[in-house]
Amino acid sequence: MIPQETTQRILDTARVEDVVGDFVSLRRRGADLWGCCPFHNEKTPSFHVEPAKGRYYCFGCHKGGSAVGFIMEHERLSYADALRYLARKYHIEIQEKEETAEDLARRQRSESLLLVSEYASKFFQEQLGTPEGRSVGLAYFHSRGLTDETIAKYGLGWAPTGRTSFTTKAIEAGYKGEYLLETGLCAESEPDHEIKDRFYERVVFPIHSLSGRVIAFGARTLKSKVEGKPYAKYVNSKESEIYVKKKSLYGIWFAKSEIAKKDKCYLVEGYLDVLSMHQLGICNVVASSGTALTEGQIALIKRFTDNVTIMYDGDSAGIHAALRGIDMFLKEGMNVKVVLIPDGDDPDSYSRKHTLAEVEEFLQSSEVDFVDFKASLLLQGSEGDPLARANAINDIADTVALIPDSVKRSVYMEFLSNKLRIGIDALESRVSTTRSKAAMSRPRPQEPVPGEVGSLAPDINPPIGEAAPAVQLTGLDAMEEDRVMGQAERDLLNFILTNGTEVLEFQRDSEFFVDSEEDRQTVFDFISQALEEDATTFANSVYRKVFDEYSNLYYEGYEQDQIVKRLMDGEDRQVAFVADTLSTDERYDLSIKGLRESMMNKGSWLTKYVPKAVLVFQSCRLENKRLEIASRLSEAEGKGAVEELKGICIEMMEVQKMIKAVKVKLGREKN
Numbered sequence: 275m276i277p278q279e280t281t282q283r284i285l286d287t288a289r290v291e292d293v294v295g296d297f298v299s300l301r302r303r304g305a306d307l308w309g310c311c312p313f314h315n316e317k318t319p320s321f322h323v324e325p326a327k328g329r330y331y332c333f334g335c336h337k338g339g340s341a342v343g344f345i346m347e348h349e350r351l352s353y354a355d356a357l358r359y360l361a362r363k364y365h366i367e368i369q370e371k372e373e374t375a376e377d378l379a380r381r382q383r384s385e386s387l388l389l390v391s392e393y394a395s396k397f398f399q400e401q402l403g404t405p406e407g408r409s410v411g412l413a414y415f416h417s418r419g420l421t422d423e424t425i426a427k428y429g430l431g432w433a434p435t436g437r438t439s440f441t442t443k444a445i446e447a448g449y450k451g452e453y454l455l456e457t458g459l460c461a462e463s464e465p466d467h468e469i470k471d472r473f474y475e476r477v478v479f480p481i482h483s484l485s486g487r488v489i490a491f492g493a494r495t496l497k498s499k500v501e502g503k504p505y506a507k508y509v510n511s512k513e514s515e516i517y518v519k520k521k522s523l524y525g526i527w528f529a530k531s532e533i534a535k536k537d538k539c540y541l542v543e544g545y546l547d548v549l550s551m552h553q554l555g556i557c558n559v560v561a562s563s564g565t566a567l568t569e570g571q572i573a574l575i576k577r578f579t580d581n582v583t584i585m586y587d588g589d590s591a592g593i594h595a596a597l598r599g600i601d602m603f604l605k606e607g608m609n610v611k612v613v614l615i616p617d618g619d620d621p622d623s624y625s626r627k628h629t630l631a632e633v634e635e636f637l638q639s640s641e642v643d644f645v646d647f648k649a650s651l652l653l654q655g656s657e658g659d660p661l662a663r664a665n666a667i668n669d670i671a672d673t674v675a676l677i678p679d680s681v682k683r684s685v686y687m688e689f690l691s692n693k694l695r696i697g698i699d700a701l702e703s704r705v706s707t708t709r710s711k712a713a714m715s716r717p718r719p720q721e722p723v724p725g726e727v728g729s730l731a732p733d734i735n736p737p738i739g740e741a742a743p744a745v746q747l748t749g750l751d752a753m754e755e756d757r758v759m760g761q762a763e764r765d766l767l768n769f770i771l772t773n774g775t776e777v778l779e780f781q782r783d784s785e786f787f788v789d790s791e792e793d794r795q796t797v798f799d800f801i802s803q804a805l806e807e808d809a810t811t812f813a814n815s816v817y818r819k820v821f822d823e824y825s826n827l828y829y830e831g832y833e834q835d836q837i838v839k840r841l842m843d844g845e846d847r848q849v850a851f852v853a854d855t856l857s858t859d860e861r862y863d864l865s866i867k868g869l870r871e872s873m874m875n876k877g878s879w880l881t882k883y884v885p886k887a888v889l890v891f892q893s894c895r896l897e898n899k900r901l902e903i904a905s906r907l908s909e910a911e912g913k914g915a916v917e918e919l920k921g922i923c924i925e926m927m928e929v930q931k932m933i934k935a936v937k938v939k940l941g942r943e944k945n
């Protein structure tokens with residue numbers, strides 16, 4: 275555990291521009307820095323770092339936060355590990371407090387799983403030296419052309435025939451059954467709950483993480499059948515705390531530096547494809563073994579290059595997989611090429627039959643752009659069939675429509691137009707229709723109305739009592755916002771987190787006008803006083819926490835930016851997330867055009883909309899109250915409790931009167 279004082283020292287020392295700058299190349303523009311966002315694919319910089327506020331924010335994907343948040347998100351570290359990372363970077367010594375048993379257990383759990391995997395990997399390697407391992411496992415690897423050097427480097431092994439060989443050894447060596455099961459190295463057998471080996475009588479391929487630790491295994495049987503029963507050719511580790519299939523790629527540890535150096539990645543299908551190509555000397559090769567290609571795997575490749583070549587068998591399954599891969603890579607903004615291996619070969623067998631120079635020459639000469647690949651494939655034999663030809667062209671245009679970059683898209687349309695001898699207008703119209711269809715089916719962020727602020731404007735606020743429109747705040751959804759209160763609470767917090775310490779200068783004709791300068795309230799004062807007068811607070815527990823923590827720091831005398839940074843730096847990541855999301859002034863920025871048109875400055879904008887936000891909040895709260903009374907009313911009616919009914923009716927009338935009063939103030943109803 276890191277002591278509180280050290281934590282604060284680390285957070286105060288870390289400069290967001292240094293920390294982000296280690297991963298993103300930033301250009302200075304005025305006081306701030308800009309770069310291409312590391313969290314989403316883009317060609318024009320919308321990633322913004324503000325050194326003065328100690329924060330970053332992406333206008334494209336809306337990710338933001340402080341230095342510690344950046345490290346957590348980018349390096350996938352826990353809060354404590356992100357602090358340790360920053361401490362190392364700034365040479366701050368951490369005298370760790372003694373961990374509680376629980377902390378220790380949690381931290382040690384992943385490490386234990388990794389140690390078990392490492393032990394298993396050694397065990398399987400050693401088994402290659404036993405008589406059985408040599409005659410079956412090693413003989414198999416040799417028959418596939420793998421050298422002893424390759425076998426050792428990639429940690430290939432043999433899982434022996436006995437059903438408990440590994441389990442017995444591992445338990446003798448002191449590894450807990452719990453971890454053996456969790457890593458999927460062992461399984462509980464059905465009736466007797468005995469722990470047995472999951473991998474037996476198979477050759478074993480360890481799967482390494484990006485940092486080179488063994489996280490899982492793929493195991494291949496050398497039999498085609500057992501007693502006439504079908505038999506899974508491959509058995510893979512199950513998912514665990516250390517192994518997330520859809521974010522792992524076989525060979526990435528050995529390939530990553532070469533992928534970065536060559537600025538290109540080859541994607542193949544199987545373990546042996548990777549091994550044979552690497553052995554031959556082409557090392558920028560990985561495989562999506564064990565699963566169909568996923569977005570997580572693409573993101574992993576994208577950390578090292580934007581250029582990928584899919585290298586699959588030329589059979590129909592290979593072609594089908596390649597077509598699917600093309601669309602997925604394009605969607606992520608990557609450049610895709612395809613190589614199909616001819617004549618019934620796969621990358622493994624092909625690279626064993628040829629020299630390095632021959633394979634390199636083949637890859638270079640036969641790799642085709644995805645458009646060429648699709649066109650030659652789909653247009654085959656459609657010459658005399660106009661309908662088939664039209665369908666094929668539409669299909670290709672739909673793939674082009676997936677490319678996020680508009681310049682690239684139009685270059686491809688031109689290329690297609692020439693190649694297929696079809697008018698560019700027709701292609702453009704197909705592509706733009708497809709794109710707008712795709713955009714329609716995506717959830718859209720709520721669009722601000724110029725000059726108005728989100729839901730505060732009466733005319734775009736939904737009728738009270740109806741659910742507020744869902745604003746795109748990924749992550750907030752998980753916090754179970756109140757159906758009625760959610761939007762109103764968020765609006766209040768948004769004002770506090772963007773302009774909380776700003777003084778409200780009401781005009782003389784306003785009901786809130788005060789003469790003496792001392793009595794003037796800040797945005798935070800105004801809102802917290804309104805809450806106090808209503809004897810209420812936020813219904814959402816995370817919002818309440820943000821409000822309370824803001825309030826503490828505010829009264830301690832911190833300035834706005836410091837308060838927000840402290841909230842974003844905190845260990846409660848839900849609080850940090852809300853602070854980050856609601857402290858970005860985007861809504862205000864977006865409505866600047868409208869403000870200019872209405873000649874409104876920020877000060878008068880605040881004096882107009884902060885009181886309005888409070889009224890909307892009050893009316894939502896009253897509406898909640900009305901709903902609660904209504905349900906009591908119908909309950910009492912059911913029971914026929916006359917006296918009780920009278921009391922509830924009076925309450926109801928009072929609430930309705932208050933609702934009406936608030937609505938009048940909001941200008942929604944006439945007096």
Ligand code: ZN
Binds near residue numbers: 313321332337
């Ligand atoms: Zn982004």
